[in-house]
Amino acid sequence: MIKTDVLVIGSGPAGSSAAKHAALGGAKVIVIDKKSEIGAPKRCAEGVSKAGLADLGIEPNVRWVTKELDGVRLVSPNGTNVWLTSDEIELPEAGYILERKIFDKYMAMDAARAGAEIKIKTLAHGMRKEGDAYVVTCEHMGELFEIKANIIIAADGPESRVARWAGLRTATKATNMESGIQFEMVGVEMEKQDVIEFYFGSVAPGGYAWIFPKGDDIANVGLAVITNDTDKTPYEHLKDFVANCPATQNAQAVEFNIGGDPVGGMPKKIYDDNILVCGDAAGQVNPLTGGGIISGMKGGMHAGIVAASAIADGDFSKDRLKEYDKNIRDDIGHEIDKYLKVKDYALSLSDEELDSVADAFQDVEFEKVSTTELVKNLIKVSPKALLKLGKLL
Template sequence: MIETDVIVVGSGPAGSSAAKHAALGGAKVILMDKKSEIGSPKRCAEDVPVKGLEKLGIELSPLWIAKIIWGIRIQTPDGTDLWLPKDQTNPSEADCVLERKVFDKHMAMDAARAGAEIRIKTLVTCIEKIENGFIVETESMGKKQDFKCKILVAADGVEGHVARWAGLRPAAKAKEMGSCVQYEMCNVEFEKQGFIEFYFGSCAPGGYAWIFPKGDDIANVGLGLFSHKAEKTAKEYLDDFVAKSPYLKNAQAVELNVGGDPAGGMIEKIYDDNIMVVGDAAGQVNPLTGEGIVPGMIGGKCAGQVAAQAIKEDCSKKFLKFYDKMVREELSYDNEAYKKVQEYVYSLSDGELDEIGHALEGESFDEASSAEVVKKLIEISPKASRYLGKLV
């Protein structure tokens, strides 16, 4: 039996963030992951806002940035384009498309440098609640090993086995779980360089398709949708999108990624005695865009800081409720607001989306962001104003 203060299950950005901040706070931490290579396979479109990374104190590195993004393109079903350029004089306004396979390793290394112990190729097979913590049963390379911890952090993604075993609800109901599929492609053509592109309407029912550049002719091309709104599989919709796009006529896929996206907002209960849930497992994802890297890392940071303090004081849910308070102060308003926007936007028909595109086509935007688009939408659409007016 190996004993430690904190065990974090899952070495994605949220788990590594939790491990890092728990270790920085003086806790003895083990970060474990079932994969033999942290960051692989990727299940992500890889775009993050620079200001989100800055908020977390993460310095940008050319090792894991594939492309700096200086604008957003939004296209409606009839081909109407909205081009939203970003202020290139302010680096904090940019986005960056990551190399997740490198970024995730970098974040895990940060946790290791802070003092966390990393165990790869370590599958958690069972957890057992005990009076003052958890017993965590694992298997690695055919060898079984038991661990004992005072605090368990569940960061095992959309599957959420650890939280479920602990009696907490999964991150998303079936109707709230987006189905996502993506190709990484070369020979992609761009109308403008340095823009991430979003395509709305029946090409991806209840979601959107995307083209996120990673190089001069390289891009992540994918889509996410809600299966209950769709008539085909996500991959069939993606293949149709690729076949119809003039920018992808010569493109070739070099990688296929699939996965779920918990787009229903944060789950109700993200902590209990001796346990906290972070990242996708906790539904810490922007419901409108599906972006979960920065929200998950914020959740991990909050959990790690609370865990380090709890080890010194009290590991019961009475103390761990401070994690819930911290992370909801950071994320809940955005989650609630964007959930409302999601319900509205994804209920619109192709014709309604085209009308909005026509109305917004000549508008100027103060900034290139989803919040700014929503603000303009409320200004020009009485229907949107009735439904979303209280958000601004």
């Protein structure tokens, strides 16, 4: 049997971040992933904020940045645009579109350089408690073997099973699981090449549609829906969106991506004796945007740091590991709660109300205007939308 201090299950962004920080903290770390190529296939529109990468101490790298962004275009159901670009406002932060297949591999390489041992094409089948450790049954190329670890870090993504093997109730409710579906396309004709576009309303019930530019005429074109909120399949919504959007009239798909995105926030308990849960497996996703790369990596970072210090103390109990829960909630919990409210508000609006809101914001000079003036604008165009906002705050 192989023995280690920390076993990270899943080498997505969250798992690699956890492995890197646990190794940097001096723990013996193994990270396993069932994939034969880390990062592929991608299930992501690949957008991250600059500030998020900076918080994690990660320098952007030409190997995995495909496009630097200058802002956002919001499109309401009737086609009203709100542009939030540097021409219009002092942007608090812009971002990048990544090449996840390279980024994820690069993050795993970072973990390896920090001292973690990576085992690819290695599936965790199940685990059992043995003394003050877990024994995980793994499979590599048809062969079964076991790894014994004092601390397990479950970073096995949106369909996570590892936390549940340990008795944690981390499963996402169907009503909080967005179904994301996307084409990577060539021949996309965007109005501005360095702006990400979001389309709201019945085009994507419970979510939104997006076009994220990747340079030249290439873009990720996708949408996320809550399937309970619609009679159409996510694929039917995507085909309709591509057929009707002016930017994709001459575009062709070169890749098809599909995946779940847990947008209900973090479950109550994401740690226990000998286990920490991070990334999508712990609902560390922005509930409004569905973005989980940065927040998941922050989860991984906090999990890795606490795991290493618990190993150094020789204490793997839940009382020791709850420090992780405090640290990650202090770091991203407030943001998640705030965006849950904004999402609830956005989802409560009809297509007409969304159009009114877009109208209220259309000619606003964001830098110069006060919140009171924005509210006055909203009262003029849609008192109903304002009332709903008031109820949620």
